[in-house]
Amino acid sequence: MKETLRILVVDDDELDRMTVYLALTQAGEKIELSEVSDAKTAISTLRRTTYDCVFLDNDLPDQDALSLIQKLRDSEIKVPLVVITDQGDEQTAVELMKAGATDYLAKSRLSSATVTQVLRHAMRVYQAELQRDLAHQQLKESHEQLLRKNQELERQQEQIQLQNLKLLEASRLKSQFLATMSHELRTPMNAIIGFAQILLRPKFGKLTNQQADMVERILNNGKHLLLLVNEVLDFSKLEEGRLALQPELFDVAKVTHTAVAEMRSLAEAKKLSLIVKINIANSLIFNDPVRIRQILLNLLSNSIKFTESGSIWVELQDLGENRVAIAVRDTGIGISSQDSQHIFEAFRQVDQSITRKYSGTGLGLAIINSLVQMMGGKISLESQVGVGSLFKIELPRKVSLSTSNQTLAAVDFNGKGILSSPQNSHPSPSQTSQVSMGFPHLKL
The missing domain is CATH 1.20.58 (Methane Monooxygenase Hydroxylase; Chain G, domain 1)
Known part of the structure; x- marks a missing residue:
């Protein structure tokens, strides 16, 4: 069933209006036709009623079609407009289309076929224009919304920057x-x-x-x-950034033995075995012996503190390519994979309560990590709860003087990005099996 099209014909010539009507009805179009003879009435009618299409004569008695189209657009009255022109007025019709008309039709071509064709074409063009305008409006609204969000983000960024400065x-x-x-x-x-x-x-x-x-x-x-x-x-x-390394050539094996000797009485007080293995041919390195000793004492102190029975191993090993490794392994309480992610953060302790069993500031491992980074090395942790832990430090044989004088700008105190070796993440099944077998060997 065809829809009923509401058509308005604006023409002061009754014969022309009748011609349009007959052309549409002969074409089989179901229409509801309205007729007006001047521009003023046309504007008033279009403000009250919505039409599917308007056939507009180019020469009206009170106003030319160009002025009428401009008034309709200024009044935001949108409707498909087909301008009916005299023979030879095609150029004028083109100008009217530029002003806002949808299509044009010469009076000499008024027939059922051409009128219907122009009508359907005008309605399709009008619908396309409406969709285009809607899409444009949506894009405009989206753009304005993005601008508002961008302004809000800029405001938040300014607040964040201010908070960061504070x-x-x-x-x-x-x-x-x-x-x-x-x-x-x-x-x-x-x-x-x-x-x-x-x-x-x-x-x-x-x-x-x-x-x-x-x-x-x-x-x-x-x-x-x-x-x-x-x-x-x-x-x-x-x-x-006020702490700088004081590198010199020294015997790392000798410093290791000295540090172990200092901690041996604490280990013996808990009846713990303290074993040292030196698997390095040339133990001379260029680094800060005071800070190396501090690292060893801190790691040994932690191992003794958190180990109730069993043994603690300290091993030096040559890694080749001018690098050495220092490892401290124990049979202590171990560290869970969740806690190991934060173990190198400053003031971080596994037990943060005031009634905790093990005392300390929570700065030891953060300081070790920072010192190791300043030395151009890396530290990794391998641990299993109830079995024990292995802290392994890899260092260059010769620390760079430029590295040793770096400020803390290069040191990460939040503990992230520290465990950089393949062992840095949670222990793999093969790694945990080495721990669970009771540490028969120090495998670096």
């Missing part, structure tokens, strides 16, 4: 405060340790057993507190 300033003040307090605390702590050592010397008078025990406790706790203060001081220096 955080950087707060971090700087924090580091400065830590450094100042560490310096202030070291002076009285050194005095406490010094006087305690003097009191324990026989030439200053013999103490009773109870008195000697109290002084030894003062001395041990003072040393422990000084160690914690030194960790905070080192961390603040690293964070501010």
